[in-house]
Amino acid sequence: MKGFKRQKGQEKSQYAESRNEQSDLTEKDAQPADDERSGKGKSVSRRDLLKLAGVGGLGLLLGGGGVGAVLSASQRLESMLTEADTKDVVPFYGKHQAGIVTPAQDFICFAAFDLTTPDKEQVRNLFKAWTEASATMTSGVLLGTDNENINLPPSDTGEAAGLSPSRTTITFGVGPSFFDGRYGLAGLKPAGFRELPRFQGDALDEQWCGGDIGVQVCANDLQVAFHALRNLARIARGTAVLRWTQEGFQRTAQADPAGSTPRNLLGFKDGTGNPDTSKADEMNRLVWTQTNDGPAWMGDGSYMAVRRIRMRVEVWDRSTLGDQEDTFGRHRSSGAPLGKSKEFDKLDLAATSPEGKPLTPPTSHVALAHGNGSINILRRSYSYSSGLDKQTGQLDAGLLFISYQRDLFKQFVHIQEKLARNDKLNEYIVHKGSAVFACFPGVSQGGYIGDTLF
């Protein structure tokens, strides 16, 4: 296992240390506990401190860190990381949550949770514990301190031990049901924030819809991403339960070192028209909720729309290239607009063929999604493949569509209504899942996710 940070006095093998009580005692005798040192001679055990702190079960999972240990967690973690690690780390703390304008990593593990506690304080503690755990995991450090104790289940599930932080980001939001009155937060629900309207052609399945809390975990390694989500679910046990999950993928950096626009499972480049995330003013206009947009707690946050879109790949695979290109409004090979040769050539919806017909069918996906160009969203979608549809034996594969926008209804709903009515692509896709989440602003060190709301 790579990466065990052992400092002075910890040279023994882990087995000798953890399995031999005698040597453990010797060590304790030889070295005063750091609690004692910092306690200015007062003998206060770690456990006593935890008791005083009133740390509950959530804290237990996190070892000594506990619910309240957010204050200096990040400084502590930083000191544990080598330079090589940090370049693979996306900072967890900041003005905005990571994972929104962060360049899309290779994999996603998405989860919607439902809260099971009636107690607002427990919800707050969950977010505190999740913050601590997220800051830790995105730094590539195992959770808790009980990872070498043979009498306890390890405090970290361990499957990411020795692996790189993999640019993990963990992004949290709350759904409309979070404000249903259980926690006295109904008054803080942003005006108009509600589940999406039913769009024409929707075939939503309850098992892919809704959720009190949405968590988007992205990483350049699926095992690392899964590890993060699994630990968050473990920490939540007794407070929140998983409602639905979906894993997704893109081509990896290894498969496409040039980092060109990824292709969806229909073989077309997807995301060419995305706004430029490096332009702060554009992100402020399109993605980040501004302070005067609604409740103060959502300032610097964003609204996330999630749609689980099944692709009828079998049907698609027997449609002609001409039909496929007309459906998207782009050339499959280059991604260029129809009649153009380069992917980023300007879309010209007015261009016509010599016979006077529009080069890009007005019902093509790109024509409808682009509209007059005034309304845009930040898409951050991943492909999914979830085995077979048992009934038909066809692949259950498609797109976990995710978009971030400053205003769900003016942006996403506006575009999706047009698409749902007319998009040629509707012949080949069906929307099976839907959820929306109000994603908090970023959290600063010492704070916790959701602290502007609580």
Place this chain on the structure above:
Amino acid sequence: MKLRYAVPAGVLVSSILFAGCGQAGTADQQPAATSKDTGATTQTTTPAATAPNFDQAVAAYRTYATEQCDTFVKKTEEFTNAVKAGELDKAKALYAPARMYYERIEPIAEALGDLDPNIDARDGDVDAADWRGFHRIEKTLWEENTTKGLDEFSDRLLSDAKLLRAKVETVNIDASLMVTGAVELLNEVSTSKVTGEEERYSHTDLYDFAANVEGAQKIYDILKTDLNQKDAALEKQIGERFTALQQELAPFKDGEGYVSYTKLKPEEIKKLSQNLDALAEPLSQMGKLLGV
């Protein structure tokens, strides 16, 4: 991923300040919060203020296990007598209640080698030729609706039950067995009872479910005071989650017993399973009692 080795004292103290419990004495700790983080990695394992007396706990548990075994033999005898007497309905009625005494102390049986498979194996758990015990009889009673051909299985079940009773006197019970046994009981529920796989012919899974939970709760009850001294928050949380699970199970009571597993709706099964996981997670931390 790197291993976070120990929690510097500064963090612990800050957690007190942050939690803002307002307890007297918090202020006394404040200077420590500003003390330089030494980065020391001494494992912060401090011996418990009072070491739990496991002798007492083990004795209490042995008494419980022996009592359960006594009744188990008695109830198994009533059950096997009914089978051998050809009293089908009576045998069916006695089947699930008799098993509960066994299910409460299953970790003990598992510590006793072949007894558990001999008494409790399901179809496919062992070679077909070796399959005997409760579930072998269950299959004939419910699938074929007869008691015929079960005499030998009945005799062997009763003798296995008696053997269990004899061995429980001397089985080596230690604190570790108790602490892990409580979680194992819930894991049993999680893997086979809550899924309806255990009682695939009689559908009496909820009897086993309840008994496993009761057996785990007994261990918690015995260790509760010590656990409270070691980690009051953990003790409280386990207690609360036992209560939550019992409440979740209560609507499925039917007289002295429980409704058929087939009556459960998928949503109800899911909720039982989730409450079980919520309990088993903190319960798995009872190992803290072992002086860690």
